[in-house]
Amino acid sequence: MGARYTIKVPATSANIGPGFDVMGLSLSLYLTVVAEVSETKGPVRIVYEGTDSDGLSVDPQTNLITRTALYVLGCHGVKEFPKATTVRVQNNIPLGRGLGSSGAAVVAGVLLADAVGALGLQQQRMLDYCLMIEHHPDNVAAALVGGFVASYLVAVERPDGIPASEPESSAISNGATAPPPENIAHFLRLGCSPKIKAIAIIPQFELATSKARAALPGSYKTADVVFNLQRLAVLTTALGREVPDPWLIFRAMEDKVHQPYRMHLVPGLPEILGSFNPDNTPGLLGICLSGAGPTILALAMDNFDQIAASIRAVFARQPTRVETKYQVLDIVSEGATCTKD
Numbered sequence: 632m633g634a635r636y637t638i639k640v641p642a643t644s645a646n647i648g649p650g651f652d653v654m655g656l657s658l659s660l661y662l663t664v665v666a667e668v669s670e671t672k673g674p675v676r677i678v679y680e681g682t683d684s685d686g687l688s689v690d691p692q693t694n695l696i697t698r699t700a701l702y703v704l705g706c707h708g709v710k711e712f713p714k715a716t717t718v719r720v721q722n723n724i725p726l727g728r729g730l731g732s733s734g735a736a737v738v739a740g741v742l743l744a745d746a747v748g749a750l751g752l753q754q755q756r757m758l759d760y761c762l763m764i765e766h767h768p769d770n771v772a773a774a775l776v777g778g779f780v781a782s783y784l785v786a787v788e789r790p791d792g793i794p795a796s797e798p799e800s801s802a803i804s805n806g807a808t809a810p811p812p813e814n815i816a817h818f819l820r821l822g823c824s825p826k827i828k829a830i831a832i833i834p835q836f837e838l839a840t841s842k843a844r845a846a847l848p849g850s851y852k853t854a855d856v857v858f859n860l861q862r863l864a865v866l867t868t869a870l871g872r873e874v875p876d877p878w879l880i881f882r883a884m885e886d887k888v889h890q891p892y893r894m895h896l897v898p899g900l901p902e903i904l905g906s907f908n909p910d911n912t913p914g915l916l917g918i919c920l921s922g923a924g925p926t927i928l929a930l931a932m933d934n935f936d937q938i939a940a941s942i943r944a945v946f947a948r949q950p951t952r953v954e955t956k957y958q959v960l961d962i963v964s965e966g967a968t969c970t971k972d
């Protein structure tokens with residue numbers, strides 16, 4: 632009898648307005664990976680069972696989940712999956728929409744290697760491995776530990792010399808087996824009121840994070856940086872108050888570092904960010920671009936379906952008639968898990 636592991640990783644929304652590359656919320660939408668490990672040596676096989684998996688590679692050397700796992704195994708002197716393994720992927724996180732699909736895939740890959748290689752990695756060490764592939768910690772830290780998470784990279788330059796702005800590490804695509812330095816990033820879980828839910832309004836088009844990052848300027852005005860720092864400091868505790876203050880949160884979710892430069896990439900974004908507020912939209916707490924977009928994240932305490940309908944209507948009346956779906960999600964306190972059946 633072989634072993635069977637089930638790995639479950641939540642979707643995440645990064646930034647939450649001012650916390651560009653800093654903040655992440657984990658959400659009740661999951662990537663599930665089931666690894667069926669046989670007792671004999673043999674190849675690894677990938678099977679996608681989810682709905683949003685069109686075009687994803689099932690070649691273990693290129694698929695993001697198994698490629699990450701192979702990198703982590705390689706760092707431990709293990710060149711391939713130790714036993715014949717079938718990796719069944721059920722993905723409910725839409726790809727390239729700003730809901731942390733790539734971060735979840737990377738986290739799943741690290742947990743997969745840890746399980747099949749019996750590596751016994753601690754959570755902090757897992758984060759180091761994740762950051763060799765996903766260069767900003769906001770999504771992966773929240774996906775790994777769960778809840779409302781703040782994080783920073785200890786060094787701005789990545790340890791392998793690749794600029795943090797690069798979308799993906801060449802360390803793993805080159806088959807390198809150099810382990811990451813220890814403690815690349817630090818993280819902290821912050822309080823988030825259980826009264827708050829996350830409404831994700833998801834346009835039916837993909838926006839690659841690399842493209843959305845390429846739209847950002849290389850330098851900023853001091854006043855814009857101060858604008859974000861002021862809001863971010865307030866946001867870190869505003870979401871955790873027992874009785875959330877809608878206008879405090881609304882103002883604390885404004886941003887001048889990334890959203891203004893991404894407006895042209897998401898039709899309707901200027902109107903969405905400029906039209907809704909807690910006075911004209913009861914129940915609304917705050918609104919922002921989720922991660923690199925194009926999903927809109929609205930935090931709210933009530934009237935979830937009405938808020939979603941109002942935002943969807945703005946997308947629908949754009950000249951390009953942007954089609955959307957929406958989901959009302961919980962902010963989940965549990966991060967990625969791996970269980971042995």
Ligand SMILES: Nc1ncnc2c1ncn2[C@@H]1O[C@H](COP(=O)(O)OP(=O)(O)OP(=O)(O)O)[C@@H](O)[C@H]1O
Binds near residue numbers: 695696731
């Ligand atoms: N389950 C998965 N299996 C394999 N590859 C995946 C999986 N999920 C995501 N990816 C890869 O990640 C890409 C999307 O990553 P990208 O960083 O552009 O968007 P995102 O992670 O969904 O959004 P954001 O980082 O803004 O939250 C996909 O096109 C695919 O190559």
Ligand SMILES: N[C@@H](CCO)C(=O)O
Binds near residue numbers: 922
């Ligand atoms: N902080 C990242 C999140 C996307 O992965 C960005 O906005 O580009």
